[in-house]
Amino acid sequence: MHIPENYLSPSTCAVMGAAMLPVWYMAVAKVRKQVPAEKMPLLGIAAAFSFLGMMFNIPLPGGTTGHAVGGTLIAILFGPWAACLAVSVALFIQALFFGDGGILAFGANCFNMAFVLPFAGYAVYRLLRQKLTSARGNLIAAGAGAYVGINLAALCAAIEFGVQPLLFTDAAGHALYCPYPLWISVPAMMAGHLTLFGLAEIIFTSGVLAYVQRTSPELLRADRAGSGKSLYALAAALIVCTPLGLLAAGTAWGEWDPEELAGQDFLGQVLGYTPAGMENGFSYEALFPDYSVTALPDAFGYILSAVIGTALLVIIFKVLASFLAPRVQEQA
Amino acid sequence: MLPEWAKKTERYEPDGDRDAFAARSLLRVLEVLTALRAQAGRRQRGGADACLALTVIIILGIVAARTTAFLWAVLGGELVILCFLPGVVLRRRLALSLVAAGFCLLLILPAWLLWGPGPYLLLPLRTFLTVTALSLLQERFSWHELTGALRRFHVPQELIFLLDTTLRYLLLLGEQASELLTALHLRSIGHNRHKGSTLTSIIGILLQRAHRLSLTMDEAMRCRGFTGSYPPAAAARSARAYLLPAGLFLLYGYLFLALEGLWR
Numbered sequence: 208m209h210i211p212e213n214y215l216s217p218s219t220c221a222v223m224g225a226a227m228l229p230v231w232y233m234a235v236a237k238v239r240k241q242v243p244a245e246k247m248p249l250l251g252i253a254a255a256f257s258f259l260g261m262m263f264n265i266p267l268p269g270g271t272t273g274h275a276v277g278g279t280l281i282a283i284l285f286g287p288w289a290a291c292l293a294v295s296v297a298l299f300i301q302a303l304f305f306g307d308g309g310i311l312a313f314g315a316n317c318f319n320m321a322f323v324l325p326f327a328g329y330a331v332y333r334l335l336r337q338k339l340t341s342a343r344g345n346l347i348a349a350g351a352g353a354y355v356g357i358n359l360a361a362l363c364a365a366i367e368f369g370v371q372p373l374l375f376t377d378a379a380g381h382a383l384y385c386p387y388p389l390w391i392s393v394p395a396m397m398a399g400h401l402t403l404f405g406l407a408e409i410i411f412t413s414g415v416l417a418y419v420q421r422t423s424p425e426l427l428r429a430d431r432a433g434s435g436k437s438l439y440a441l442a443a444a445l446i447v448c449t450p451l452g453l454l455a456a457g458t459a460w461g462e463w464d465p466e467e468l469a470g471q472d473f474l475g476q477v478l479g480y481t482p483a484g485m486e487n488g489f490s491y492e493a494l495f496p497d498y499s500v501t502a503l504p505d506a507f508g509y510i511l512s513a514v515i516g517t518a519l520l521v522i523i524f525k526v527l528a529s530f531l532a533p534r535v536q537e538q539a
Numbered sequence: 540m541l542p543e544w545a546k547k548t549e550r551y552e553p554d555g556d557r558d559a560f561a562a563r564s565l566l567r568v569l570e571v572l573t574a575l576r577a578q579a580g581r582r583q584r585g586g587a588d589a590c591l592a593l594t595v596i597i598i599l600g601i602v603a604a605r606t607t608a609f610l611w612a613v614l615g616g617e618l619v620i621l622c623f624l625p626g627v628v629l630r631r632r633l634a635l636s637l638v639a640a641g642f643c644l645l646l647i648l649p650a651w652l653l654w655g656p657g658p659y660l661l662l663p664l665r666t667f668l669t670v671t672a673l674s675l676l677q678e679r680f681s682w683h684e685l686t687g688a689l690r691r692f693h694v695p696q697e698l699i700f701l702l703d704t705t706l707r708y709l710l711l712l713g714e715q716a717s718e719l720l721t722a723l724h725l726r727s728i729g730h731n732r733h734k735g736s737t738l739t740s741i742i743g744i745l746l747q748r749a750h751r752l753s754l755t756m757d758e759a760m761r762c763r764g765f766t767g768s769y770p771p772a773a774a775a776r777s778a779r780a781y782l783l784p785a786g787l788f789l790l791y792g793y794l795f796l797a798l799e800g801l802w803r
Contacts, residue, residue: 248626495611502608502798511615518618522629529626 208273208364208396209261209301209308210315211462213488214385215367216375217311223367224314230291230322237288244531246285249426251524252438253281254293255517256415258300259445261307262498262513264452264459265407272459273404274452275411276320276360279328279353283416284426290325296523300516306493315367319360328356342420346413353412354405358397361404365389365396375484383484395460415441442517449513450506568717571709586780587680588688593784594676600795601668608798610664616787617671624678632674640667682706696768704756711752712745719744 215223242250257277264272281290295317301307308316332352339348369389372382387395419426422437465481495515500508597613604610621629643666647659676685686703690696719741795801 500608500611502606503611511611514615515611515618518615518622521622522618522633525622525624525626526630526633529630 208276208316208320208361208400208459209298209462210312210319210364210367211464212309212311212491213485214309215312215315215371216384216484217489219367219371219374219384220309220311220314223312223318227295227314227317227322231295231317234288234291234295237286238292239531241286242289244528247528247531248521248525249438250281250285250289250293251521252442253277253284253290254297254520254524255442256438256445257281257294258297258516258520259442259449259513260411261297261301262449262452262509263407265403273399273407274459275404275408276324276357277408277411277415278320278325278360279332279349279356279408280412280415282325282329283332283349283352283412284419287325287329290329291321293520293524294321294325297516297520300519302493304494304519305498305512305516306491306496307498309489310491311489315364319363319367323363324356324360326356327359328352331355345420346417349416350409350413353408357405357408358400361396361400362393365393368392368396377483381480382482384482384488385485386482399460446510446513446517450509453505453509568713568720571713586784587684588691589781589784590676590679591685591688592692593788594672596788597672597791598669600791601665601672604795604799605658606798607661607664609795610661610668612791612794612798613668613672614664616791617668617675620675621671628678632671632678635674636667636671639670640664642666708749708752712749715748716741716745 238250257280260275260277262274264274266272276294278290278294281293285293298308298316298321299313302310302313302316329352332348335348335351336345339345366389368385368387369392371385372388375383377383385392418437418441426438465485495508495512498509498512499505500511503511600609601613621633624632640663644663647662650657650659680688683703683706686699686706689699689702723737723741
């Protein structure tokens, strides 16, 4: 679901980025007000979960892949505004260091995965929670919220892809950016998310939530932080398992680079051209492209990327917490 | 009946004297003192010698590595250790490393602009990793433990004595410097035209006191029977203190050899 560079026009990216500015502003204000400073490092761990969840690629018949996001899970644990901030930071780290999602498309990716996903997922969760009050009901509500959240986010991404050929074409009528109109992008994106990827999001959200309910129930209370040791242990286990994501060899739908796109027999070859904006557009060389490290075996590079990404997220949120409540931190 | 001069409203407004030099010196001295005092009450953790050896070896690896892969592996390890520090400490340590790396970047900037990208672009990263490694070592162990660990590596006693005494004197003389600067700050009303001579006077006083303290210390050491020899620091009681450094040593040793093409 990470929109790469040059799939959206610069003007679309600017609009999406501008739309996210007030959201981020509100998110910072709300987090400062609602999340206790001692809970902030745990928010970093939650962002790391989202980061790690996005590294587990799941193959879909046809050669494409997808992944869980975990935005609804963070919204349930810390509130939707905190989830918005956490997923935004995770997406920023992914774009900047690992080239997963475009730098220009950062606003659009945040709109889909850091805004639509956690808010929609949390709204469904709260709605169902009124009826399902048991611990089991909590997991069912969380799973349903996660499913709705990821599908709405995928729908938004599909619409953003689909409007490009309608809005931006050259004199010959060729699309400048993403070449697939709504009637192709929406079914293509939704087929995977309504089935496998939606299921992955349900399993990821309900599974981690069940683990937290069992090992650190204090984390579910808004006023208490808890040590979060079990979460650290789970994050370490996920890091070790990240090379499983390498088993899915394909690229997610809509995340191909121009060469890959041209090689797609049912899309690129039928199209017969590579959009000019994609061929000559903005390009950014990430430090660890596709979570790989030069000279390291793929599996080790994947683990090292997961370690660096997770640690960076925890550090960022710890530093933020130290600015929010220096006194609390000094005592700790 | 009040005299006429006492009835007048006085409005004393001292000249806007620029005393930033004194305030800044005082702040810096207090900063160093706070860092030194923070080390005083720290509990002995054990395994300082193993961690010191590991840090030195990793720094040698950082300096000698020709490829970036080993540097990224070290970065991953350092970031994980940084994660376990409290927020305020983490911020301070990170700021220190980033400033050092930023300064290094500034130094290589002309080369970059004139000759384009080259291997020297890794220098800021190497600086960041080296400073962070030392910073983490300092955060975990007190200077007292580290000087004790040095003896286990057969560092000459004179050098350890010099290092140990310097660290102790930093605290003693630092406290005196802070008192002198505070006194100067409080007594400097109005415009002080002789800032330079004032500062040199403070340094002169400190030198005199240092001389006096060194004599007193020499006498105290004689009285207590100090022979000038430092016994090696006792090894940690539990083998657990050595497990993690040994594991990291094996991991990074293997990574260095494998990534630099020395392991066939």
